[in-house]
Amino acid sequence: MNLTKISFLLTILMSAGLLSCNSGAQESNPEQSIEDKALALAKEYIIVDGHIDLPYRMRVANFRLEREFVDPSVKTNGDFDYVKAKEGGLDAPFMSIYIPASYQSRFDHEYGRFLEGEKNRAKVLADSLISMVEDITEKYPDKFTIATSPQEVEAAFQKGLIALPLGMENGAPLGDDLANVQYFYDRGIRYITLTHSKVNQICDSSYDSTRVWNGLSPFGEEVVQEMNKVGIMVDVSHISDSTFYDVMKITKAPVIASHSSCREFVPGFERNMDDEMIKTLAKNGGVIQINFGSTFIDDRSREKTEEVGQHISQWLEENGLAREDSLAQAYIEKYMTENPTYSTVKKVADHIDHVVKLAGVDYVGFGSDFDGVGDTLPNGLKDASEYPNLIAELLRRGYTEEEIEKICYKNVFRVWNEVQKVAEELS
Template identity: 60%
Template sequence: MKKYLSLLLVAGVAFSCETKDQEIDYTQLSDSERLEVATEIAQSTIMVDGHVDLPYRMKVGGFTLQREILDVSVRTPDGNFDFPRSREGGLDAPFMSIYIPAGNQAIPGASKALADSLILMTERLATTFPDKFAMAYSPADVEVNFQKGVISLPMGMENGAGIEDDLANVEYFHGRGIRYITLTHGKDNLIGDASYDTTGTHGGLSEFGEKVVSEMNRVGIMVDLSHVSDNTFRDALAITKVPVIASHSSVRKFTPGFERNMSDELIKAMADNGGVMMINFGGSFIDSAYAAGSAKVREHIVNWLAENNLSRRDSAAQAYISEYAAANNPFPTVQRVADHVDHVVNLVGIDYVGFGSDFDGVGDSLPTGLKDVSMFPNLIAELLKRGYSREDIEKICYKNIFRVWQAVEDYAASM
């Protein structure tokens, strides 16, 4: 079990991990003292991240069943996740995203085949490095792995296109270890309409999608409403018999017009359902000014590359792009992520929010102070500074998502 800091000295007073919140006011500590406390909390508390895109990063990086080209058991020079950094940040259970690009939907069988491949890659991590990683199919599994000191690898399938047109595949993927399914991704699919798509193919959930949601309830797979259109979101809430999640979404108040994020109406509806919204850390998700600046930067870079006859892979281009983007569109900070947490808590309460970083899925847009999994204590420290208690932090880190996950399991068992 990871308890690297079982005893801390803060403001000259020693206290143990079990010290009651009322005995110390975290808001009155210095930033360095607060970060020390936050690091202790991260190390001694189970931390779940609702969405990490490592499996697809492994695929792009050349991972095969014969050999690993991308070895995340050691520190990697790029990306946002690996074992050493996860240990440093206190992340214990990153949901591995089994990501199905919308382009696969046009090829019969391609989505399911890719999902199976990415599941195998994830399982291979656990079997190759059993002292570092282990599969997890329930909250109880995560707790056991935490006690052993290994990182759990629960799995969620991002894009229900993997189900293809066969309802039996819902139970099939439960058997393969999938514990949530994001109903759509970038385009409308057979299940329902997506937030990034303006087609409105079904006007929300399709008839098939209604059956999929009910079947997910029956077998014990959490319904994930990130990426869906508002109509699909409402339809799914009307169908489900158990709480739902948004595995990696942020607050639309800070990104007006961005349907991929959740409106106050939807946040309240999810809370009424008992669900959990897990905050995405991506710059375009947390700050509309950054999103607008990114569009301008991209336009400039495209023109600059053409004028200089360079590609993005050229070292000179990479240096210029990094420098130009930093100068012309500064990253949001960890404080902005905390603003999103604050908004959910102020709107519906502490029981309905979690972390869903989208690490390895949002490129280089991550905010200052949250560039990779090692930096979770920075966010916890910011929440402590804003008056959150240790119990609050525990709810955000794992208790809220465990409550939903367990409710879904219990309902399936009762069926």
């Protein structure tokens, strides 16, 4: 029974004198009422998050000298784990199969081509990270399960399991073989971020001043078309503006921006989407999933982070210390506490408001980048237990339950289902 039905039933019972309540207590603390309602909605609705970097966090931890093991079935020091997800109502976090640019073929500027050496490293890493997620679900079948469709997410939700759909961040593992699109679909991948921090064989990156292709490469055009045919969502996060518009010309299915925010609030930051891109994304039927990182959502936080980083680097150099030294760690912790760079949950809501104003409520969702943006998460959204804080902020701003349900999961489900439908039509 949803909250509207419960409220209606309570009204009838009170009117009939069959139920009484202390309305004064409720009126004296309306803020608590919003928090309670937000928590209830977080538990009632499926919450999908477009991008969480648990697999790579686990890989890094497991390769440290101390052989630390990250067990996501219990509470950890990270942003995402089973306990935090259950507290916050997170039901379907897309596990990022993150491939650093160092694993892809390098571009030789002198000869104008990508070097062939070790071109399979990216695919090997992708396979290992996918297997790592599979291992989680096999080890903890009472808590996690792989999901490859909205229908499987819904089935997991009904069973009380956390669904783990897969998205691959960086198309480098495709190499130069289109058959790898089908290969990774068969391995469970349901979106591919075309590139990451550097230009690759598919397209240019927003982070890379080198614009080899001025958008999609010829091979990249084929990749987008093949993703449409196979049923993998095209993720336009990280790509350059020119690549985005190339994708829009070619794709026959709606696309996602799995973890991007609005450039309106961080001028000049190409990693975010500008207003025209957001409008174009909406016309395509796609969805932008807002990144929670403070430097993505708040220009002042971005400037402050750069100032703090420069100060710390200078201090380390002047004192002849490495960042890993215990004395340096103590200083850094104290300095960052005294010079906070964090934004707030209100700013994330501002980004959602901005998308809604530009395009409508049907084209926005959550893409936290938990475990991927380091110590930059805003106050009120520090980990997966705090989605109710964002829902509460949306309630304060007048969003209806129906609108919040769309933002939590229905918008992403609509795109995901449409991508599946287009693939069936093309095949």
